[in-house]
Each structure stands twice: as structure tokens, then as C-alpha cells.
Amino acid sequence: MDKSVLIEYADMKEEIRDLRRRIEKDRRELDGLNEMVVSDSVTCGKKGRKPIRTVRIQGKPTKAIERKQKALEGNIARREHMEAELLELQGQAEEYIEGIRRSELRIMFRLYYIDDLTWYQVAIEMNRIFPKRRIKYTEDGCRMRHNRFLEKIE
Incomplete structure (x- = not known):
């Protein structure tokens, strides 16, 4: 587990949402294929130059329906497989965060x-969670605690 997976976490959430939307669109299109009807008009015999x-x-x-249905x-199968891989990576990131010993750092990482909050929003939320703390959380303080923790691990 490294820092890059943590950084990509928010992007993975968006990608999963996008994949689910695309899968749903393909399923709707697949359902619509069975209702597809083609029509044409043909002439029956001719009398001189005029059709009867x-x-x-x-x-x-x-044939076209089967080909498109197969595609x-x-x-859908490829996107579902990719979604499963992303969900597994998300699970690893969440397990890593849950494995942090200090509750305060765990909350910061989760936020x-x-x-997907900014460091300023993290500081505000931490101050809301711990209102009786003597020294208030700041944007830089939260970011530096995060960086120091990651430096210790590497």
C-alpha cells in the first residue's frame, strides 16, 4: 500500500460512478435492441413503367442485432471487471486508513x-469534532501531520 493509491482514491470513486453509468446505458441499449424493427417498401410487378x-x-x-448484442x-463484462478491480483498490485504501493507530490521524486521512475534503475543510471539521482542544487545528497543521506520518512510513 503506498501513497499513490490514497491519492487516487477520490478519482477511483468518480471512475466507478462513470463505469456504472456506462454499464446502465449499455444495458438500456441492449434492452432496446429487441424492439428494433426495420421497414421498407417494395413494388409488386410493373405495367410498363408504372408499378402495379x-x-x-x-x-x-x-444478424445486426446479434452482432451489436455480442459487442x-x-x-458490459469488461466494465464490470474494471469496476471490481477499482472496488478492490478502494477497499485496500480504506483498510490502510483503518490500520492507522492514532485516532486523530485516522480521522484526518478519512476526511x-x-x-475528498481540502486541508482547510479538514481543519474545520477536526475543530468541530474536537471542540475542547486547546490548540485549534489549522490547514497547514493537518497537512504537516499527514506528511510527517507518510514520511515515517516510507
């Missing part, structure tokens, strides 16, 4: 990485 009558023909383009199912 025209007939409208309707049907389903089964969409492949896309910064999981909740």
Missing part, C-alpha cells in the same frame, strides 16, 4: 482521502 402496387415489409435485422455484452 407497393407493399410495405417489416422485420428485425437479426454490448463484451463491453481528506475518503470524503
